[in-house]
Amino acid sequence: MMFAGASGLLLLVGFGVIGPVVAGIYLMVRLNRRANPWT
Amino acid sequence: MSVDLTHPLVADYLHRLETAAAVLPATRRGDLVAEIREHLTDALAGTEQGADGEAAVRAVLDRLGTPDEIVAAEGAGGGGEPPASAIQPAAPPSWRPSPPGPAPGRAVWGPVEVIAVVGLTLGNFVLPVVGPVIGLACVWVSSQWSRREKVVATLWGLAAPIVLALLAMAALLAFRVEAGSGATVEQAPQPVVSEAFAPQSSEAFVPQSSEVVAP
Numbered sequence: 466m467m468f469a470g471a472s473g474l475l476l477l478v479g480f481g482v483i484g485p486v487v488a489g490i491y492l493m494v495r496l497n498r499r500a501n502p503w504t
Numbered sequence: 505m506s507v508d509l510t511h512p513l514v515a516d517y518l519h520r521l522e523t524a525a526a527v528l529p530a531t532r533r534g535d536l537v538a539e540i541r542e543h544l545t546d547a548l549a550g551t552e553q554g555a556d557g558e559a560a561v562r563a564v565l566d567r568l569g570t571p572d573e574i575v576a577a578e579g580a581g582g583g584g585e586p587p588a589s590a591i592q593p594a595a596p597p598s599w600r601p602s603p604p605g606p607a608p609g610r611a612v613w614g615p616v617e618v619i620a621v622v623g624l625t626l627g628n629f630v631l632p633v634v635g636p637v638i639g640l641a642c643v644w645v646s647s648q649w650s651r652r653e654k655v656v657a658t659l660w661g662l663a664a665p666i667v668l669a670l671l672a673m674a675a676l677l678a679f680r681v682e683a684g685s686g687a688t689v690e691q692a693p694q695p696v697v698s699e700a701f702a703p704q705s706s707e708a709f710v711p712q713s714s715e716v717v718a719p
Contacts, residue, residue: 473671477664482628484663485636488643489624492617492657496648500612 507551513561514544521571528578536578540568542650616646624661636661 525533551560620642627635640661
């Protein structure tokens, strides 16, 4: 039970840190590609 | 009833676009078609069916250009060498909103877009939770990203709450299953002792005083 709780917490913190960063990079790439489609 | 993507002219146009876009890489093709569909949905919103509606549809499609032109502008050849039309300082394709400003490469980055990206990336470390929330709000305020891009970014941005909800649901489900199967409480195994060997009472082993014969 404790192991499951620790795993869940780790997963939560991981996604909490990585998720928004991935979203930001994704939007940045999309916008840059739209601005300069051939680069 | 307003015109939508099922209108025969629009459906035929989209079909020709998908055929023409077959030369593009799959991801690029999907993005291009999705973008055109979204543009058409926006452009045709409020256009009523009928003779006037058909003229309006034709005008929208004419402004877009032919599917071949769009695919050529998108860069047939898988993103390698840009087509000749891209090398020339030609006008951007009409289906792409032309942002105001002299330099189209930079004009897409307004303050809202910068705050959105910075809030999601650096803001996540400087102001946890608050930074990404501000970033996502700016993403939805901005008009530079398509609805699909906004949804994808939001799903990534909310990955932690989504994971939390999934974990909570899984835990709840597991507890319910456990509680359901735990209705028959395990009983401690009873020692099986044959009655033949079980003493009826302690008296059986205590010699009666009357039977004791003194030597």
